[in-house]
Amino acid sequence: MSFSPLIQQLITSLRCLPGVGPKSAQRMAFHLLERDPDGALALAEALQKSVSEIGHCKLCRTLSETEICDICSATDRDSSVLCILESPIDVLAVEQTGGFNGLYFVLSGHLSPIDGIGPEDLGIDKLLERVQSSDIKELILATNPTVEGEATAHYIAAQVKDLGVKVSRIAHGVPVGGELEFVDGGTLAHALAGRRSLL
Amino acid sequence: MSFSPLIQQLITSLRCLPGVGPKSAQRMAFHLLERDPDGALALAEALQKSVSEIGHCKLCRTLSETEICDICSATDRDSSVLCILESPIDVLAVEQTGGFNGLYFVLSGHLSPIDGIGPEDLGIDKLLERVQSSDIKELILATNPTVEGEATAHYIAAQVKDLGVKVSRIAHGVPVGGELEFVDGGTLAHALAGRRSLL
Incomplete structure (x- = not known):
């Protein structure tokens, strides 16, 4: 048995989301249709608005809905x-x-x-x-x-x-809070080579 | 630093999906905007169409886009x-x-x-x-x-x-393929009480 075409289409569309497989997509589709149709409509609107209005900042190329993003237009940055x-x-x-x-x-x-x-x-x-x-x-x-x-x-x-x-x-080395035991060899080699003198 | 209002709105809307927390929603939003705007638009359309056209079957109350679902209208079922x-x-x-x-x-x-x-x-x-x-x-x-x-x-x-x-x-008992060792006590008690004679 398969779903009705429209439900199937919704499930397929949900799979464009990263990390969403067939089972999660099914669960999401049924959840939205059964429990949260308003959320589904809000999501649809947010998706359309975002895709049409968000572009790239002309200076730094990050995602931004204005031509120059907030960071590039800030006056107090170096x-x-x-x-x-x-x-x-x-x-x-x-x-x-x-x-x-x-x-x-x-x-x-x-x-x-x-x-x-x-x-x-x-x-x-x-x-x-x-x-x-x-x-x-x-x-x-x-x-x-x-x-x-x-x-x-x-x-x-x-x-x-x-x-x-x-x-x-940027420096390569052991992550803060990690334990040497669990750090891979490449990272540890970088951490040793990039050692900084304390005294 | 926070995101621009539109990106923030998209992230918030994505959280209506079950199992999607703040980090996944962020990842989804950026993925859609950077890599898959067409997928995002298709998803938006599928959501809107599904919410407006899918209702409940008049007989069995399952989700269906027709008044009577395929199963209820099938002639070869008992x-x-x-x-x-x-x-x-x-x-x-x-x-x-x-x-x-x-x-x-x-x-x-x-x-x-x-x-x-x-x-x-x-x-x-x-x-x-x-x-x-x-x-x-x-x-x-x-x-x-x-x-x-x-x-x-x-x-x-x-x-x-x-x-x-x-x-x-429906019968309660040990799941097929499971091991007794990992079955909880309540289920095992049901399985014993509901035993079926073989000979």
């Missing part, structure tokens, strides 16, 4: 430091630390030649333009500590080599 | 047996066993005096009407094996006592 991230959600992660007061530049992912994703797709050309045309003194490369993230960081570092800006990469 | 379930998703579970060829009646949940849910809210009056007005010979009470499900089953059994129909409750 515009000489630019933090390079892979996605808009990383902006939130860095902001939540409360330890960074510079500006951001959000790539659209990372270099991945195997998927045909090259520097133009990430907006690295726009990043270079921005570095050349403004008073940026330091680029902090905060792409993910994955193979692709590292490759992207190194590519950017090579591109800006002659532009006279300082380039740094 | 209309003398009626299986009582708590929700439309249970219909699918029973149908998938392939072992039942009767009709269904879907309650809207279970009796729950503490939440103010009484017999009328479940549609038990409609069930009684149906039993009286048709040629139903057996009611299979397949509400969930929870306290509320049991109470609901007993309530229905008491109501139909004088209507001359056979009333049965």
Whole structure:
């Protein structure tokens, strides 16, 4: 037995959400139809409004419903430091630390030649333009500590080599609150190599 | 830092989905906006269409986009047996066993005096009407094996006592493929009490 076509269509559509498999989608569909039709309509409206109105900030390329996002248009931030991230959600992660007061530049992912994703797709050309045309003194490369993230960081570092800006990469090491026993070898090797003198 | 109002609204709306907490909702919102705006629009449309067009079958009260659902309008099913379930998703579970060829009646949940849910809210009056007005010979009470499900089953059994129909409750016992070691005491007690002779 299968569901009626409309229920089936709803279940299929719900599967576009990340982390939602066939069983969860079923559960969600029945929950919405049986218990929360108002929530379903509100969600439909929010989805349509968001897709039509949210675009990318012209300066930092993060998701924003205004042409220039709140962070880029803030006057109290240090515009000489630019933090390079892979996605808009990383902006939130860095902001939540409360330890960074510079500006951001959000790539659209990372270099991945195997998927045909090259520097133009990430907006690295726009990043270079921005570095050349403004008073940026330091680029902090905060792409993910994955193979692709590292490759992207190194590519950017090579591109800006002659532009006279300082380039740094976020530190690799043992996570705060972790136990050495459970840290993988690669991370521990980085933590040892990147040791800082205390005395 | 918080998100822009529209992104925040989308995240809040996504939380109406069962099992979606603040972090998953964030991840879903960013995924849809960055990677799958078409999926988001398709989902919005499916939600709106489903909520407006899917109602309850007039006979069995399951979710259906037609007045009488496919199962109730099928001519090759045994209309003398009626299986009582708590929700439309249970219909699918029973149908998938392939072992039942009767009709269904879907309650809207279970009796729950503490939440103010009484017999009328479940549609038990409609069930009684149906039993009286048709040629139903057996009611299979397949509400969930929870306290509320049991109470609901007993309530229905008491109501139909004088209507001359056979009333049965699905068997409680050890699940197929399980190991006795991991079966809880209540279930095991039911399994022993409900033992069937082999010889």
